[in-house]
Amino acid sequence: MVASLVGDPARANMLTALMNGRALTASELAQEAGITPQTASSHLSKLEAGGLIEPEKQGRHRYYRLTDDDVAGVLEGLAGLAARTGHMRVRTGPKDPALRRARICYDHLAGDLGVQMLDSLRERHLVRQRKQEIELTAEGERFLAKHLQISSDMLSHPRRPVCKACLDWSERRHHLAGTLGAAMMQRFAELKWASRDPAPGSRVVNFTRTGEKQFAALFSSGKD
Amino acid sequence: MVASLVGDPARANMLTALMNGRALTASELAQEAGITPQTASSHLSKLEAGGLIEPEKQGRHRYYRLTDDDVAGVLEGLAGLAARTGHMRVRTGPKDPALRRARICYDHLAGDLGVQMLDSLRERHLVRQRKQEIELTAEGERFLAKHLQISSDMLSHPRRPVCKACLDWSERRHHLAGTLGAAMMQRFAELKWASRDPAPGSRVVNFTRTGEKQFAALFSSGKD
DNA sequence: ATAATGCTTCGGCTACCATCGAAGCATGAA
DNA sequence: TTCATGCTTCGATGGTAGCCGAAGCATTAT
Structure with a gap:
């Protein structure tokens, strides 16, 4: 069956x-x-x-x-x-709560915070989403350059889209993938906002105290 | 889950x-x-x-x-x-084989023979089916009057449709329900073509030898 | 009343199946 | 070759959930 x-x-x-x-x-x-x-x-x-x-x-x-x-x-x-x-x-399981909150999905941010981030970008019209397709707007480009020092010409890749929606299994909603998703995650690490859990094979992402604060300021959801 | x-x-x-x-x-x-x-x-x-x-x-x-x-x-x-x-x-179970062949569903015929009957009606354009909706055609009315002495004005009912497709669990295909389905089953019984199994609570329908023959003649499928 | 029917709850039994350790095959790297 | 990686098979264990007997409430029949 x-x-x-x-x-x-x-x-x-x-x-x-x-x-x-x-x-x-x-x-x-x-x-x-x-x-x-x-x-x-x-x-x-x-x-x-x-x-x-x-x-x-x-x-x-x-x-x-x-x-x-x-x-x-x-x-x-x-x-x-x-x-x-x-x-x-x-999802019930030992490694669950942290994993639900923030984790690596390939090379970009997933989990509660990942979903929140995409929501925020969408709300403020920094990206435009239609199903799986996501497109960076002009305001979005300015936003990235100003706050994260990410320029859109860093993002082009022959075989990978800049933006893409990725379905989140813990939230059952989308988070941001593509080269932009990867670049943002990398930037978070460089800024010491967050880092992958040191445990071998773990996909948990730990945010620092200040990192979480900055992240929340940048990507506050309309509901808080 | x-x-x-x-x-x-x-x-x-x-x-x-x-x-x-x-x-x-x-x-x-x-x-x-x-x-x-x-x-x-x-x-x-x-x-x-x-x-x-x-x-x-x-x-x-x-x-x-x-x-x-x-x-x-x-x-x-x-x-x-x-x-x-x-x-x-x-479906495995003792009461299965007879039940798969012919049984009562509500008040109309279900099972292998029920499905075959609706197939035949549809093939010969005596009814027209779209999803759950079934409609009796003019030829269909003539057919019923001639062979089963069923006139369409016997069939109208304030709260029940004349024809309706009913999903057959043993065949996973549709058979005919509605007042017409009920009237036809009743007619089969009156003609001594078939009768409900006497066992209490049983839904099996037993066809007589001649009944099966007549039924097959009227509702032969295109494949035999 | 008393009995019978339909359904539920409780307790204990059993069987299945997800799980992991260890070992075995592949494929690819050095 | 030798080693490492990715995946599979085997064997044993344990937890879970389906299952039924017995008993308990309801509702209806006599």
């Missing part, structure tokens, strides 16, 4: 991670789900047998992606049902 | 049984799932907490129905994904 495949928390996390449409390796998915590679391997073969994901061998990596849009659609439907009962998937 | 609710076989059977839109009592659902009432009670309260079903107290019975069409839609989506891997949910 397909539903039982999606029902397991670890597998659900993997599938959620794949919802942004990008293919991820087995170990990345293991990390996303917070389980060891052995366990992930077992889950992945089950998901593959169930037709939910498809593998793609590449060197010694194994990339997985959702089979097609139908799968994504059903997953969204399930998430929709879950959302309306308030029975939203709450 | 919603998916884990649907993932359990017993609960999945219950939900499938509810897919025809009718409300069923707790004990009927227990029977459908092949479990004792105690266990069913536990499952039902979980499904209710998850917002998938809604109870309706009536005397000492408790009727359950799917919350709304969204739920039904997601369930259909899941069934669709399951179907394409050949990993179709195969």
Whole structure:
């Protein structure tokens, strides 16, 4: 049964991670789900047998992606049902709270703060978003140059978009990816606002006291 | 998580049984799932907490129905994904074979023969179907009058549609409901083509030898 | 009244399955 | 070659959840 495949928390996390449409390796998915590679391997073969994901061998990596849009659609439907009962998937686990707050997603900021940042940018018309597409406005360019010393010509890359929305599994909302997302995260580190957790393999991002303050000032949400 | 609710076989059977839109009592659902009432009670309260079903107290019975069409839609989506891997949910159970062939759904014919009948009507343009909506054509009216002595003015009802598509859990396709579906089933009984199984509470419909022949002649599918 | 039916709660049992350690295969690097 | 990385298979463990028997409330029938 397909539903039982999606029902397991670890597998659900993997599938959620794949919802942004990008293919991820087995170990990345293991990390996303917070389980060891052995366990992930077992889950992945089950998901593959169930037709939910498809593998793609590449060197010694194994990339997985959702089979097609139908799968994504059903997953969204399930998430929709879950959302309306308030029975939203709450990640439970030891390394959870810090991870929900701020973490690295590839090379950019994810988690509560990542979502808040994109929200703020959107509210103030520094970026314009339509679905997955995000576009930097003229005001946005000025803002980045003034407050973070990021010039837009640093951001162009032959094979990677400047801005992109990335679905956040803990918040189920978008945060900012692309070269801009990466540049901003790097700048936060340079300014000593935040740094990756020293624990090996950890994706937690720790903000300093002043860093958090500055960040909040720059990206205050309209609701606070 | 919603998916884990649907993932359990017993609960999945219950939900499938509810897919025809009718409300069923707790004990009927227990029977459908092949479990004792105690266990069913536990499952039902979980499904209710998850917002998938809604109870309706009536005397000492408790009727359950799917919350709304969204739920039904997601369930259909899941069934669709399951179907394409050949990993179709195969209903296992003692009372299955006869029930799959022909049974009562409310007051009309369901199961293999019910689906075949609607297929045949549609193929010959005796009805026109768009999603759940079914409409009787002029040829259809003539056909009914000639072969089954059913006149369309017998069928109008203040609160019930003449035709309606009803999803068949065993075939996962539509069969004919509404006042017409009921009238046809009644006519089959009057003509001694078929009768409800005498066993108390059974929904099986037994066709007589000649009844099956006549039925097949009237509603032969294009594929035989 | 008393009994019967429909459903629920409680307690204990059991089976399944997710999980991880250890070891085994691949592929790619030095 | 030898080593390292990515992933898989195997075996054992443990926690969780489905399951049923027994008992308890309701509601309806006699």
